[in-house]
Each structure stands twice: as C-alpha cells, then as structure tokens.
Amino acid sequence: xxxxxxxxxxxxxxxxxxxxxxxxxxxxxxxxxxxxxxxxxxxxxxxxxxxxxxxxxxxxxxxxxxxxxxxxxxxxxxxxxxxxxxxxxxxxxxxxxxxxxxxxxxxxxxxxxxxxxxxxxxxxxxxxxxxxxxxxxxxxxxxxxxxxxxxxxxxxxxxxxxxxxxxxxxxxxxxxxxxxxxxxxxxxxxxxxxxxxxxxxxxxxxxxxxxxxxxxxxxxxxxxxxxxxxxxxxxxxxxxxxxxxxxxxxxxxxxxxxxxxxxxxxxxxxxxxxxxxxxxxxxxxxxxxxxxxxxxxxxxxxx
Ligand code: R5P
Numbered sequence: 001x002x003x004x005x006x007x008x009x010x011x012x013x014x015x016x017x018x019x020x021x022x023x024x025x026x027x028x029x030x031x032x033x034x035x036x037x038x039x040x041x042x043x044x045x046x047x048x049x050x051x052x053x054x055x056x057x058x059x060x061x062x063x064x065x066x067x068x069x070x071x072x073x074x075x076x077x078x079x080x081x082x083x084x085x086x087x088x089x090x091x092x093x094x095x096x097x098x099x100x101x102x103x104x105x106x107x108x109x110x111x112x113x114x115x116x117x118x119x120x121x122x123x124x125x126x127x128x129x130x131x132x133x134x135x136x137x138x139x140x141x142x143x144x145x146x147x148x149x150x151x152x153x154x155x156x157x158x159x160x161x162x163x164x165x166x167x168x169x170x171x172x173x174x175x176x177x178x179x180x181x182x183x184x185x186x187x188x189x190x191x192x193x194x195x196x197x198x199x200x201x202x203x204x205x206x207x208x209x210x211x212x213x214x215x216x217x218x219x220x221x222x223x224x225x226x227x228x229x230x231x232x233x234x235x236x237x238x239x240x241x242x243x244x245x246x247x248x249x250x251x252x253x254x255x256x257x258x259x260x261x262x263x264x265x266x267x268x269x270x271x272x273x274x275x276x277x278x279x280x281x282x283x284x285x286x287x288x289x290x291x292x293x294x295x296x297x298x299x300x301x302x303x
Pocket of ligand 1: 172220221222226228229
C-alpha cells in the first residue's frame, strides 16, 4: 500500500474515488459534509493526512453548486495536515468561454482558473477544451497534467468497428480526431461548424465521396445538447453513409440530449467514464491514476 497518498472525494464521486484508490494502491480518507437547514454546508475532516499527498476527487461538471464545497473540502485537507492537495476533475469546466465574442462578456475561463489555482496545489484532468488556449498553463498557475482519451478511444474502435472513418465536427476537433485516426489506423474527415446559439449549430460539409463504404465514427470532446452530433449525423446519412457510431469523451448530456441523439440515428453511442452515464464503455480511471502518480513525482514543480 502506498503510505504517502490518501484519496478523498466530494459527495457524488464515490465510484471514481474507489477506482483511483485501487489504481494508486492508496488509502481512502473521509470528510463528512451535511447541509444546515438554511442550505449552508457543514464540513468536517475525519481521517487525517499528516504529511501525505491528498488526492481530492471532485468532478466539476455542472460546476456552480460544487465550487463552495470544493473550497471547504480543500481547506479541510489543509487542516488534516495534507502536504499537497491534488485535484482530480476528469471534466474541467469553464474552458469554452476563452475569448470575448461580444463586448461586455466575461472570460469566465480565466476567473475559474484563478479560483482553482488559489485552492489546490495541482490538477489532473482529461482532455480539457483547449481551443484558443494552447495549454492549461496559459490560465492555470498550478502544475497540471492532461490525460488524453485518444489511445483508449482508438483501442475501442479497433476492437469494435470494421473499416472506420473518423469524423470530427469542427476545426478544433482535428487535434484529437487526427490522433484517434492515426492510432486506430483509419482515415479521418473534419467538418466545419458554425454555432449561432446554444442549440443552433450549422455544420458545413466538404465533399464526402471518398469514404462511403466505411463506418463513420463521430468523435467529439464534449457532448452537451448533442446538436453538434445530431447535425453531423444528418449530413453523413444524407450523403449516403451508414448510421454513425458516436463517441464522446465528456458527456454532459443536458436535458433530453441522449434520447435525441439516439433518435437522430446514431448506430451506437459510446462514451468515456469521465462523467458517469449508462453509455460509458471506455474506462479512463487506470490512465488517470498514472497521471496522478506522474504529477506527484514531478515534486519540484509543486508548491
Ligand atoms: C465545442 O466546440 C465542443 O468541441 C463540442 O463540439 C461542443 O461542446 C458540443 O456541444 P453540443 O453537444 O451542445 O453541440
């Protein structure tokens, strides 16, 4: 058993935390929390971590309600003696507002990054939405490690899809779609997306003649409303392609998005387990464990 690492979790992260305890061969610590009648939160650490590295598992999708508990839990870990507090959030929120599209808009990615950087000592996540930022270091001041889902997605495709063509819905997807395609030994296509509202997505399609005998596999980093995928499915099937397999790394699935995606003609929907969902088939927890160990070993970079 690793005597220097103890894993803690925010409520709702029990499955992921148990997986990481196994992957890290670490012990599990307890922090209790409950709500006062007025809606405020009571927090008390129960298992100390004197001079240990505390790994706090807190998946921050739908982040707003999780931020105050996160601040309180990180503080509890300091009180319990943690040498360093490392946050594991497989989904890193507030990465998409990375520019002012219109005057007056707040670049929430910067504010959120500052808040997390002031709260924990290091961060491990999976494929954050890096579009206009080239790395997390542009906005995060703490050391971070990004685990990529591409190798696990490619392995799944190799095992389950005959003659695939990997399809990315927009230019920023090229970074992961090209890697998945290379590792799966498949060709790839990248389409062009114009978004005019949260649920208004138009996909522009290049000539699609080349790969009609292949099975299209749509790969995106986030599926939220699923409109990006739904629109892409329409173009592909309209151009005579088979019903596509849809793969998402982070499936936020707002509202009825999952059902709508099924009804839009996805042959199969397969997702990584960065956010728990019945469609999770690609397990990234062992890889996350490796990322945590690698980051902790880079001790000199940590505060
Ligand atoms: C943004 O560009 C991302 O890569 C995804 O394409 C986007 O977040 C998907 O969102 P939705 O499912 O709401 O279309």
